[in-house]
Amino acid sequence: MSVSAARVDLDAIRSNVATLKSRAGDADLMAVVKADGYGHGMLPAARAALDAGASWLGVAMADEAIELRSAGVSAPTLAWLLGPNDDWNAVVAAGVDVGVNGPWALERAVAAGAADGRPARVHLKADTGLGRGGVQPVDWPDLVDATAKAQADGGVEVIGIWSHLAYADNPGHPTIDRQHAVFEQALEIAARAGLRPQLRHLANSAATLRSPATHYDLVRPGVAVYGLSPGPEVGEAGELGLTPAMTLTTQVALTKQVPAGQGVSYAHRYTTPLPTTLALVPLGYADGVPRHLTNLGEVAVGGRRYRIAGTVCMDQFVVDVGSDPVSVGDEVVLFGPGSCGEPTADEWAEAIGTINYEIVSRIGARVPRRYEGER
Numbered sequence: 001m002s003v004s005a006a007r008v009d010l011d012a013i014r015s016n017v018a019t020l021k022s023r024a025g026d027a028d029l030m031a032v033v034k035a036d037g038y039g040h041g042m043l044p045a046a047r048a049a050l051d052a053g054a055s056w057l058g059v060a061m062a063d064e065a066i067e068l069r070s071a072g073v074s075a076p077t078l079a080w081l082l083g084p085n086d087d088w089n090a091v092v093a094a095g096v097d098v099g100v101n102g103p104w105a106l107e108r109a110v111a112a113g114a115a116d117g118r119p120a121r122v123h124l125k126a127d128t129g130l131g132r133g134g135v136q137p138v139d140w141p142d143l144v145d146a147t148a149k150a151q152a153d154g155g156v157e158v159i160g161i162w163s164h165l166a167y168a169d170n171p172g173h174p175t176i177d178r179q180h181a182v183f184e185q186a187l188e189i190a191a192r193a194g195l196r197p198q199l200r201h202l203a204n205s206a207a208t209l210r211s212p213a214t215h216y217d218l219v220r221p222g223v224a225v226y227g228l229s230p231g232p233e234v235g236e237a238g239e240l241g242l243t244p245a246m247t248l249t250t251q252v253a254l255t256k257q258v259p260a261g262q263g264v265s266y267a268h269r270y271t272t273p274l275p276t277t278l279a280l281v282p283l284g285y286a287d288g289v290p291r292h293l294t295n296l297g298e299v300a301v302g303g304r305r306y307r308i309a310g311t312v313c314m315d316q317f318v319v320d321v322g323s324d325p326v327s328v329g330d331e332v333v334l335f336g337p338g339s340c341g342e343p344t345a346d347e348w349a350e351a352i353g354t355i356n357y358e359i360v361s362r363i364g365a366r367v368p369r370r371y372e373g374e375r
């Protein structure tokens with residue numbers, strides 16, 4: 001059994017979903033479980049979210065949706081990033097709703113529905129200003145007309161119309177109102193063509209928490225399900241009623257005394273100022289400890305913080321523990337909710353100029369996930 005683990009607190013996920021539901025008003029909640037549940041494990045995260053009142057699941061990839069169904073998860077699910085070479089037939093036959101990003105995708109959905117003998121369930125995506133997925137306003141009326149025709153012919157059933165925000169993590173940013181207005185126009189154009197889907201959806205975690213006008217019928221939080229704040233402008237996790245679900249731990253693999261002036265790890269980016277004890281920590285960048293944390297990141301041993309000494313390697317890094325009584329086998333907490341003095345994913349992210357999303361979702365496959373609060 002690996003001494004390292006990403007411990008995932010499923011009760012924290014349940015409580016976060018309950019918090020998000022209470023913030024979402026009358027809207028239903030789609031828990032976004034893409035990217036292996038942001039590194040937490042897709043299936044346990046999905047089940048915990050459903051326990052706590054999520055009524056939908058959201059994923060990006062075809063294979064993610066198929067994996068949910070293969071594991072017996074039958075909740076309504078949307079897969080929004082199918083490409084032309086994905087197996088649309090398999091996704092539609094699995095009873096998964098698909099995002100439609102343009103006319104080509106509509107054709108694929110119609111064909112998959114025909115193969116399955118019932119209309120494919122689609123969610124039409126408008127690009128209301130993010131400039132990423134979805135259809136530009138100028139092309140929207142044509143897609144809407146083609147979709148209305150396909151629906152009349154029994155090729156698709158339009159379940160949703162949706163979009164995604166560029167600056168939701170900056171509440172009050174003028175683009176939020178602007179995208180909201182463009183979304184309203186897109187809905188109106190669709191309604192004129194006879195499309196009045198049951199689900200209009202626009203809000204990610206940040207908008208669920210801070211922009212109620214964007215809630216519509218369904219909210220799509222991801223990062224907040226895992227207890228992480230979508231960004232500093234949205235608020236701290238604790239203030240938002242969220243509990244980080246993941247704690248990354250391992251055990252000290254070696255300690256040794258070294259003299260002053262000892263260069264540590266590749267390229268000797270750290271040199272011991274005094275005779276000291278070095279402790280070896282057996283997790284590295286292959287496990288998702290960013291190499292940029294070299295000489296920057298902190299970890300906790302016995303509730304005390306130590307800075308990473310020298311270069312983070314593929315499998316390991318070193319900390320200088322001075323004269324503290326740290327021994328082989330002692331637990332090292334790399335990050336967690338912060339309740340026992342350990343750093344948070346937010347702190348790591350801040351130290352290297354990224355976001356907490358990237359810290360948790362890049363924890364590697366070599367690190368086993370261990371679940372607490374399983375039902």
Ligand SMILES: *Cc1c(COP(=O)(O)O)cnc(C)c1O
Pocket residue numbers: 032034080164203204205206220221222223224230
């Ligand atoms: C990832 C994603 C979400 C969830 O975003 P968070 O910021 O994690 O809440 C919602 N909608 C879409 C389209 C996404 O890609």
